Amino acid sequence: xxxxxxxxxxxxxxxxxxxxxxxxxxxxxxxxxxxxxxxxxxxxxxxxxxxxxxxxxxxxxxxxxxxxxxxxxxxxxxxxxxxxxxxxxxxxxxxxxxxxxxxxxxxxxxxxxxxxxxxxxxxxxxxxxxxxxxxxxxxxxxxxxxxxxxxxxxxxxxxxxxxxxxxxxxxxxxxxxxxxxxxxxxxxxxxxxxxxxxxxxxxxxxxxxxxxxxxxxxxxxxxxxxxxxxxxxxxxxxxxxxxxxxxxxxxxxxxxxxxxxxxxxxxxxxxxxxxxxxxxxxxxxxxxxxxxxxxxxxxxxxxxxxxxxxxxxxxxxxxxxxxxxxxxxxxxxxxxxxxxxxxxxxxxxxxxxxxxxxxxxxxxxxxxxxxxxxxxxxxxxxxxxxxxxxxxxxxxxxxxxxxxxxxxxxxxxxxxxxxxxxxxxxxxxxxxxxxxxxxxxxxxxxxxxxxxxxxxxxxxx
Numbered sequence: 076x077x078x079x080x081x082x083x084x085x086x087x088x089x090x091x092x093x094x095x096x097x098x099x100x101x102x103x104x105x106x107x108x109x110x111x112x113x114x115x116x117x118x119x120x121x122x123x124x125x126x127x128x129x130x131x132x133x134x135x136x137x138x139x140x141x142x143x144x145x146x147x148x149x150x151x152x153x154x155x156x157x158x159x160x161x162x163x164x165x166x167x168x169x170x171x172x173x174x175x176x177x178x179x180x181x182x183x184x185x186x187x188x189x190x191x192x193x194x195x196x197x198x199x200x201x202x203x204x205x206x207x208x209x210x211x212x213x214x215x216x217x218x219x220x221x222x223x224x225x226x227x228x229x230x231x232x233x234x235x236x237x238x239x240x241x242x243x244x245x246x247x248x249x250x251x252x253x254x255x256x257x258x259x260x261x262x263x264x265x266x267x268x269x270x271x272x273x274x275x276x277x278x279x280x281x282x283x284x285x286x287x288x289x290x291x292x293x294x295x296x297x298x299x300x301x302x303x304x305x306x307x308x309x310x311x312x313x314x315x316x317x318x319x320x321x322x323x324x325x326x327x328x329x330x331x332x333x334x335x336x337x338x339x340x341x342x343x344x345x346x347x348x349x350x351x352x353x354x355x356x357x358x359x360x361x362x363x364x365x366x367x368x369x370x371x372x373x374x375x376x377x378x379x380x381x382x383x384x385x386x387x388x389x390x391x392x393x394x395x396x397x398x399x400x401x402x403x404x405x406x407x408x409x410x411x412x413x414x415x416x417x418x419x420x421x422x423x424x425x426x427x428x429x430x431x432x433x434x435x436x437x438x439x440x441x442x443x444x445x446x447x448x449x450x451x452x453x454x455x456x457x458x459x460x461x462x463x464x465x466x467x468x469x470x471x472x473x474x475x476x477x478x479x480x481x482x483x484x485x486x487x488x489x490x491x492x493x494x495x496x497x498x499x500x501x502x503x504x505x506x507x508x509x510x511x512x513x514x515x516x517x518x519x520x521x522x523x524x525x526x527x528x529x530x531x532x533x534x535x536x
Contacts (some may be wrong), residue, residue, distance in 0.1 A: 079108060088143050090176035091136065096185060098172050104129030106285045110259075111137055119277040120259040121270070124285040125338035130261045131169045134229045139170065139396075142228070143177040144204050150224035154252070156245065158235040159353060160207055161360070166231065167205045179203060184210045194219045203210040209245040215251065233262035233269040234404055235379070242268060249276050265402035293406045296419040298444045300433055307451060307457050311424050312337070312396055313344055314317035317520035319420070321392035323410040326376045327408055329397035336462050337376050337396060344457075351377040379408065395423040398432050401529070422447075 077087050079473040082095045086209040094414070095101075103111065114120060114137035126129055134393070138153050145152060155170075157163040167183040174181065182196040184206035189215060197219055204220065214220035227247070230236065236245060249258075252517045260273045273280070284475065303311045311328070315419055328334045331352040349361045371389075399405045409421035425432060433444050 078318070079103065079112060087136070087140055089522045090143060091140050091173065094175045095136075096172050097175070100132065102358065104132070106130055106283070107133045107136070109285065110134070110503070111285045113281040114257070114259065115140065117197055117257055118279055118281040119257060119281065120281050121265075121273050121277070122259070122283045123265050123287070125263050125281070128285060130231065131166050132173075134231075134259050134261060135166070135170050135173050136476065138203065138227050138229070139179060140176065141171045142179055143174070145202060148200045149202065149505050150199065150214035150221060150443075151201055151204050152224055153198065153229070154211070154222065154225055155205040155229040156208060156230065156236075156248065156250075158239050158241060159176045159451065160187065162232060163205050163207055170203060170205065173189040174203075177536070185216060186210045190214070197243040200459050208241045208248065211248060212244060215248075222248070222252045225256050228256055228258045233260050233272070234264045234266050234401075234407065237266055237269050237400065242272065258292060261357045261418060263450055264407045265339065266401040266403040268401075276528065280356040283484045292407055293421070296409060296421050296422050298409070298442055300423040300425050300444050301447055301449055302427060302430060305426055306428070308396065308424055309340055310457065311408060311449055313392065313454045314451045315422055316341075316346065317453065318449060319392070321374075321420070322368065323373050323390050324375070324394055326374070326394040327379050328376065329378070331378055333397065334376050334378050339373065339462050340459065341376065346372040346374055348376045351375060379404070379479065391419055395421070398423055398425055398429055402436040405436050406440055421510070430495070
């Protein structure tokens, strides 16, 4: 199928062309030129393209084009799932502009706010629903969101849904929509489990891959790691900051709670970090990002999900306090360094039981890590336990800590290792399957409320 190079020269409806013109869109981006013709032809799509490449238009334009002729009260015909409320809001804004001159109505649904106005908007006749998995399931359970008429399903930022633990929720949602529908998956990276979901539920598939900036970046930068015991993670981070004094760095942590703890520790040790996580209001997140962008020397402590879409060209160091779940996610994270041909470093703190992660990334990205040893003697007398209350306790506590978040330790400890090791041959993250993958959809439905409660406590809903 041929690409198209101009929106005006296509067979799109006049009202769609008018909206695109008002939005200033005259020529499609590369991903739009590749994906839209296949989407209009009814193909299921698997699209890998970096953040900021125009992915929302790539699925939004064909959906709006297809639904523009539908009666305004034909039910919910399209469901677009995003991992965070921030991304859901961005998608909603684009869809609303694209459908400005049609009768299409949209509803955006996400946690952290009252469910009633969202439910009312769906009841008034929304054709397209954009939302996060937890709130979508809430509305399904209440009988408000009827998915029986879905014609289009979009999964945006599939790799982040994996990292946030949404895969079982996604399975549950898919099992409750018609089998005859068009499905589109968009993601900046394509971890194994994300591809497994796609191939399990898609049929007439068209695969599209655009660009490779992050893959190239991971080969340009210095990829280094320190192998530490669980009790030395915090002191190792401080030792790295003390030795290398990074000019502008992003420290990635697994959870909101851990991010807050790191913020306190770094602040108390003479640094001036900026914090960014999903539990912050949208306004505070925007302020934090703006501050970091405009600093010549800065330090951002963030959860991966909150920093999604962060595009800052002068980041010198990417620090993984908690190692990513998959090599593909590592590549996406460290691609934020060494932008525009600049030099950069990616430093990962690896616990001894996670050591196979390094070889997994080396095989995946065809790179070589260098191990470094840091002198933590200077920080041995810091009482890291004071940053946790007695009920929680730090992950580096000898007694071991398991958070109320269930299968994820909020402070970098046990995060669901299997008996063969996190990156072992049978690890489900690398193509193997464990019991969680074979869980049937009814069990997933019974369990999703508990998982959603955990995400709320972590600021993930």
